Amino acid sequence: MTTQPITSGVLSLCLMLGIVLPAQARPISYPGGWTFMTMNDGEQNMFHLNYTFTPALSLGYNAEYWREDKFQVHSLQANNLLKRWNNPGSQANLYLQSGIGAAYSDKAPHDADWQPAAYIGMAADWENRRFYTAYENRYLWADDIHDSFMQKARIGVAPYVGDYGDLHTWVILQVSHTPKAQEEITFTPTLRLFKGDHLAEAGVSNHGDVTFNWTIRF
């Protein structure tokens, strides 16, 4: 029996909002806090909503759509803060991100097929008021629908240093590596703006793909 994916409406909404996900800006908030993230890049659209239970754990729902291979993944995602270093003028973090759920594809030869899916990855970052670096990787397995590994690195600089309550601006260069993609290496200069509880990023890759990310905390 064929099951209609829930995703159509969700993903349509994601696409309309220009959703993006990932280099997830701090996937764990304060206990009792909610975080909403969206992400678009040259390969996929993602939507993530999580609730923070403890200073080291958030759980949430993740939906992603891979446009070229025409499959989607719905999962429960856990974000674990493994270690944080708080220094007088900087902060560094190490996260483990994992998810389990199901993938759906109606692209031949899968024929409206659901398969189990899971992923795991690490993320690390360091920043001070002027500079920012980050790295993350992820291995996604969706049975015979898809399996791939990707990794990204970022380096950023703040053209000016703002204080609390200001509009903050970062200029970031992201390099991503996806061994199984048609274009293995992608460079994306990105502009990050945040003020209050909103963070937005926009960029254009060297392949001409627009990326857009949006994160809200509440």
Place this chain on the structure above:
Amino acid sequence: MKKLHVNVFYTFALIALLLGTPPSAHASHTADVPEKMQAGHVNQTGTLIEIGVNGLVCDFCARTLEKIFMKRSDVAGIDVSLDESRILISMQNGKDIEDAELNKLVTDAGYNISAITRKEGHV
């Protein structure tokens, strides 16, 4: 299509540069006591707690401090300074938060404390 993407990016960058040096929303200070808080208000007759915070480098992340403290009924206001790596908590009259509890609240927000000082009834 590529030209459109480039134009979108440069437009976004230009907007960011034009907005690049906004006036700071940070409260001005008279001696150690700010005239106003970024959230809530200054209670001139209550205790003022100054907390040095390590790791306080990102505004977006520091919002958690404001949310955690402003949920409490004993807190009148909070002022956050990334420049000074500190927060100021203005307490309601007759109220205080013990150091152990302050440590837990700041840790829950994702930071740790370097110093705590109190100023009683700072009128």
